[in-house]
Amino acid sequence: MNKELKKVNKNALNPNVSVDCVIFGFDLEKLTVLLIDRCRNKRDKGIKLALPGNLIYTNEHLDQAAIRVLDELTGLKNIYLEQVGAFGNPDRISKDSDREWLKSIRAEPEASVITVAYFSLIKMPDYLPQASSFAKTAGWASVSEINELAFDHFEILQAAKEKLKQKIKIQPIGFNLLPEKFTLSQLHRLYESILEKPLDKRNFRRKIQKLEIITSLKEKQRGVPHKPSQLFEFKEVRYQELTQNGFDNFGF
Amino acid sequence: MNKELKKVNKNALNPNVSVDCVIFGFDLEKLTVLLIDRCRNKRDKGIKLALPGNLIYTNEHLDQAAIRVLDELTGLKNIYLEQVGAFGNPDRISKDSDREWLKSIRAEPEASVITVAYFSLIKMPDYLPQASSFAKTAGWASVSEINELAFDHFEILQAAKEKLKQKIKIQPIGFNLLPEKFTLSQLHRLYESILEKPLDKRNFRRKIQKLEIITSLKEKQRGVPHKPSQLFEFKEVRYQELTQNGFDNFGF
Structure with missing residues (x-):
């Protein structure tokens, strides 16, 4: 002891x-x-x-x-x-x-x-x-x-x-839950499982892009039984900034 | 025992x-x-x-x-x-x-x-x-x-x-703090005192209007030593709706 x-x-x-x-x-x-x-x-x-x-x-x-x-x-x-x-x-x-x-x-x-x-x-x-x-x-x-x-x-x-x-609703999420490299489908699924409801795929992707928190890698999934998807990672500085300040859309 | x-x-x-x-x-x-x-x-x-x-x-x-x-x-x-x-x-x-x-x-x-x-x-x-x-x-x-x-x-x-x-940032505020009839300046001052910083007057008014939570009355202030201002009241249904759901601007 x-x-x-x-x-x-x-x-x-x-x-x-x-x-x-x-x-x-x-x-x-x-x-x-x-x-x-x-x-x-x-x-x-x-x-x-x-x-x-x-x-x-x-x-x-x-x-x-x-x-x-x-x-x-x-x-x-x-x-x-x-x-x-x-x-x-x-x-x-x-x-x-x-x-x-x-x-x-x-x-x-x-x-x-x-x-x-x-x-x-x-x-x-x-x-x-x-x-x-x-x-x-x-x-x-x-x-x-x-x-x-x-x-x-x-x-x-x-x-x-x-x-x-x-x-x-007010902060980005996923950095602490997803692997370093992830697909958009995985991020989409994460949001759906937290919100407990299906989210329209195109709409979701448009919103995520608008937040500018992820960047696409020159890399795709490997060893998957389906067509490999594009991999992404979070932009850490932007992600932390939004975590700190929130989306703050009302803008005060 | x-x-x-x-x-x-x-x-x-x-x-x-x-x-x-x-x-x-x-x-x-x-x-x-x-x-x-x-x-x-x-x-x-x-x-x-x-x-x-x-x-x-x-x-x-x-x-x-x-x-x-x-x-x-x-x-x-x-x-x-x-x-x-x-x-x-x-x-x-x-x-x-x-x-x-x-x-x-x-x-x-x-x-x-x-x-x-x-x-x-x-x-x-x-x-x-x-x-x-x-x-x-x-x-x-x-x-x-x-x-x-x-x-x-x-x-x-x-x-x-x-x-x-x-x-x-995510809900309207004021219903429980302001008198039933209030001026835009009073609402503006409330937000400033909570956020502890000055807010641009025009910008603030534009944002409040966009939320559609207040309605102007056919009434002005009375007994004030300056030019009486227009009085407003909260639209209760809309206010409660936004209180319940938040501004939810990310839209999920």
Whole structure:
């Protein structure tokens, strides 16, 4: 155990405040999210899948706590996380299976806990989640196929999706989700999967071109079973500029 | 522990979670914010002004807690509040004057507290703040003239201002801040005071007209010491529509 960790362990847990992380990825077809399986043995009942999350320490910065908890449960390190918001419905821990599970891992399982949710967009292939702590396994699930999660995590996932939909209206997206070189179809599919609706192909391409955030490469796809498509990459300076300032079309 | 005691504990204060409210108004010249003076007697030292805020109850919904606390401290009832985010820097209660003050009002003054901030926009003349609880007085201050506040409230105010600046880019604003009938100069001044920069008058008017959110009345200002200006009102249906959907100029 290194010094850093010892220092953290000295501090007491804040029994009333937790953090949860919504980590979005994109498998070139569907929007995905990182979940942990908290199932301890095969006889455990109830909902097994949850967002990676845990209590914070009393002297820990909320943002730091989110980064630490994500690392501890999934092995993802130093991820840039943005706040979604705080969730404080007193009924958020009302399912029997959630209460039973908390009894097995927490010193004060009956304490009223509000949680602060964070979200991030990451390139999936860069990271192989390494489950540890109380996470038995960690892995990616297709967002559209998730119908329930532990605690109020389904509600939190919806709020994070909504935040992403808002973000896409005022900022470019894709740099953290797509491979360095990508096709227009892949970018198109990314927007469709975030917005959860089909987008007209020509219209989409015209709008993307107008933003001037991508540039075509003198390179095509290789090893694909169909006619290879043109590859593109993001213009980083322009992309960052629009990320900073937003599309800001009203122009103030 | 018997049932009775458990029940009592459920209604106890959550020592680790508070809410704070940033209530913006507009006095037709400047953006204002509602503050409380927590000064108990003239000999009290340190920063006296703070945002209205307090601990939540353990069995209380966060959003409900914010509405309750605002009411208790300022008499403002049933205000629609939107979340700004959670603030959890462990140093947020580090000023001596803040610690002293907490000792005088809290059962666990040393507890580590994260706070969830909310904000709202209201018409100033509709409400005369009625201070009570630990607020000695409550009143409106010009946002641009505030240099310090208790705890991390200055930081929270900045975050709420930033949220407002973002909001103005994707939604119309003014319905909750201006009188029912207003002049274009007043609307112009509102945008300038939120964005904290001068806006070209002609350009601003052209953009507002393009949004189709206001309609001119067959009425002019009365009793003003200058040439009376044309009065306008918001087109409520169109305004609500744009509030719901945003300007959405990227068009997805």
